[in-house]
Amino acid sequence: MNLSVQLAPKNRRGLLLANSVMTASGTFGYGTEDDHPFDIQRLGAIVSKGTTLEPWEGNIQPRIVETAGGMLNSIGLQNIGVKALIKEKAPIWAKWRVPVIVNIAGKTIDDYTRLAELLDEVDGVSALEVNISCPNVREGGTEFGADAKSASRVTAAVRKATSLPVMVKLTPNVGDITCIAIAVAETGADAISLINTIKGMAIDINRRKPLLGNVTGGLSGPAIKPVALAMVFEVADAVDIPLVGCGGITTATDAIEFIMAGASAVQVGTASMINPHAPIEILEGVEKFMLDEGVDSITDLIGAARC
Ligand SMILES: Cc1cc2nc3c(=O)[nH]c(=O)nc-3n(C[C@H](O)[C@H](O)[C@H](O)COP(=O)(O)O)c2cc1C
Numbered sequence: 001m002n003l004s005v006q007l008a009p010k011n012r013r014g015l016l017l018a019n020s021v022m023t024a025s026g027t028f029g030y031g032t033e034d035d036h037p038f039d040i041q042r043l044g045a046i047v048s049k050g051t052t053l054e055p056w057e058g059n060i061q062p063r064i065v066e067t068a069g070g071m072l073n074s075i076g077l078q079n080i081g082v083k084a085l086i087k088e089k090a091p092i093w094a095k096w097r098v099p100v101i102v103n104i105a106g107k108t109i110d111d112y113t114r115l116a117e118l119l120d121e122v123d124g125v126s127a128l129e130v131n132i133s134c135p136n137v138r139e140g141g142t143e144f145g146a147d148a149k150s151a152s153r154v155t156a157a158v159r160k161a162t163s164l165p166v167m168v169k170l171t172p173n174v175g176d177i178t179c180i181a182i183a184v185a186e187t188g189a190d191a192i193s194l195i196n197t198i199k200g201m202a203i204d205i206n207r208r209k210p211l212l213g214n215v216t217g218g219l220s221g222p223a224i225k226p227v228a229l230a231m232v233f234e235v236a237d238a239v240d241i242p243l244v245g246c247g248g249i250t251t252a253t254d255a256i257e258f259i260m261a262g263a264s265a266v267q268v269g270t271a272s273m274i275n276p277h278a279p280i281e282i283l284e285g286v287e288k289f290m291l292d293e294g295v296d297s298i299t300d301l302i303g304a305a306r307c
Pocket of ligand 1: 024025026027049050051073075077103131169195196197219220221222224246247248249267268269270271
């Protein structure tokens, strides 16, 4: 049975994954924490927490609220900064079998360029995921992902600054996600990941105030799965580069749905916070489905629900 997928077929360095299951940025730290209940080397890839040029403290508390079928977060890209990541995390990743994709975010296009340059030749970094879709930061973030022109400008700048495979992560908080997908595919993205969280909020009716310190946050978890799935299905029609599906994936069935919609791989996010075994259970479930159905290669399932 062949589970491997190539996420950057046109890139000289390539991004070959042993299987289609990876972690979603911000929900699995740097993968270096030693409290994982399973062998993370078995996964297709690990995606790091969103990383900026300087360390960021993130937004004011409270930053997490549970909702029906999901959660709202307004972490605001709290992270250690790229220098610490290169010094402390990358040397650990360099010894791993599982590839690590570094998620980058900035306030300006120059920030993205500088991050891509700094990470270009770092041992242990296999690809970049360009976050132009964070709803929880005031500058940059979603702004870049909200219109095709600025999404193109960031993609082109990162493309020029690195030979690493570049995956651009899209926001669902737009009118037509396919326009943004086409724009980033045309300006050098090797792959597209979608979706980031959906903007939302909750109100404490006793205090008569928003529950999140940042007022609004990003909705994630099972509640957003149908939205994410439809977006993957639509984007798969619009571009011919690999897609990575994300949004509410909690079970192997969810993952297979995204693959059948056109995703080559999937990211597991909020599910890991509810069940730390989720990524490995999803991988094992996909393997079992393939065995039961007599599917030899995962590539036979990619886009299978499209006609
Ligand atoms: C607590 C938390 C932190 C996150 N941090 C990031 C981040 O740093 N960069 C990013 O691109 N996405 C971030 N995300 C978005 C996830 O990677 C993912 O796109 C989103 O949660 C949808 O997937 P899910 O429903 O499986 O969680 C974060 C999500 C959560 C819940």
